[in-house]
Amino acid sequence: MSDADAPKDFIRQIVADDLEGGRHQRIITRFPPEPNGFLHVGHAKAICLNFGIAAETGGQCHLRFDDTNPVKEEEEYARAIEEDVRWLGFDWGEHLYHASDYFDTLYAWAEHLVENGNAYVDEQSPDLIREQRGSLTEAGQESPHRDRPTAESLDLFRRMKAGEFADGAMVLRARIDMASPNLNLRDPVIYRILHQAHPRTGDRWCIYPMYDFAHGQSDAIECITHSLCTLEFENHRPLYDWLVEHLPVPARPRQIEFSRLNLSFTVTSKRKLLRLVEQGLVDGWSDPRLPTLSGMRRRGYPPEAIRDFCHKVGVTKYEGVTEVALLEATVRDTLNPVTPRRLAVLRPLKLVITNYPEGHSETVEAPNHPGDAEMGTRQIAFGREVYIEASDFMQDPPKKYFRLAPGAEVRLRYAYNVTCDEVVRDTAGEVIELRCSYDPESKGGGGRKVKGIIHWVSAAAAVDAEVRLYDHLFNRPDPEQGGDYLDHLNPDSLEIVQAKVEASLADEDPLQRFQFERSGYFRRDPQQPERLVYNRVVALRDGWAKIQAKAKT
């Protein structure tokens, strides 16, 4: 239910015009995945478009599995797809369908085509048929069987269905125009023989309709008003329309194409994702680095952020590449106002407060959200020994480094100011401990104002946690360019660190997301609930990193 005055994309404009002009009283769309892989962010765009239009216009959107090729499809994928669509926030109600639900009708319509001289059986080899199709610049040649008697084609087609012939022995072809400049119209194959059990229809069929002979008809059967698909089907529209015109269908759906979503630093192609999964380069389809819906779910992306992102990306026919930064910004914008804050040290460095009474401890109060007092406060344990972020100390700090350095003073957020008196190193010269003195008067914000404020956890009270830091899966924005995309995998896309976190975190709802202050948004990994493992959903914007990067150049 978006604002009626908001600018509409070209598809919503068409839909609005059709409603206004009385062409349709009620809009029916559909999301038609093939159950041969997992859904990714590109599908999210299609889902948001189809379900979104239905919701905005008070219509309905069907979930329909395009399951016409049993060689490639699996029930497992279908279940995953249903889960993903639901998680994204959409509901198809009772409108769950399968192209395979229509196999009987489709078959009858194929016979209808034969009977009207609009289809024929061709027993030429696939190679020969391909040769005769011609080329992009040359017309095709007609099959010698093109003008065979209707009765003969009908007989052959029925025997195909009866299982008398082997796979590939013959096909049913629509009889259209071998000279058409659109190759899809050069007598396309519409039924092929596949002696393969189907996940839903079992062994009932050994012939299966091709996409072109199933999709538009399924749309028509379901009285889909607007059949929205991606640009690669543009050349199929004339065939889509031809079939709808030559068949006794109950409705005339209109196909409209839009450009698919491309994202920088990743790939959105089922085939390419499948390769990553099959070669074990990632942890399955739900690896948090993947742009799959299951991956983004595991990583902790809120579904509303993905919906918002799809909205921001818009709908056009221009094939561009959206910067992944937009997705990340959207996730931050979604999370920032509602996510409680906690302290967590990703790469711990021990800091000992030498003038803090031995054996003593206390608590400090911290707001759960500095911008939202209603989220309340909590008490955090503080003591003589704390951990701070290793990157919050530098022996020889550059200009404008506000954090700890020998002799420097910083505030331990929500606690005290400390000054670094001494740096302890191991035999290898690595900094292993900082010895500092604190200002007892500075608790909670008293004392000197300092530029540097760093986070910390009590060494005595903190608990250990594994934290997984994710970076882009590929190290270039256009991994598909320049050879094999697998050559551009980012070796640092996953970094695992042993962190120290506020003790209370262990008792929180495992699905709750937190902002670890100054670091990013995190949530526990739902795939290993028995351990304390956090996934970084997205990092905070890092102004210091930018200053450093600039200093380098």
Add this chain to the structure above:
RNA sequence: UACCGGAUGGUGUAAUUGGCAGCACAGCAGGUUUUGGUCCUGCUAGUCGGGGUUCAAGUCCCUGUCCGGUAGCCA
């Protein structure tokens, strides 16, 4: 080189259908701030080229250029 489609700042998009080229992300500068976060302010930057119609063109006409898709018994 056939047919189809596309082209607005770095990126994604908008422009009441012929009337001041706007928004968001990114970038830059500054302000606020117990997160180098958030928030706020400002700035940088665009109609693919050439003609034409018009008082007025991103939008209409002509022409050119560049980019994408299509030759599965995949979807």
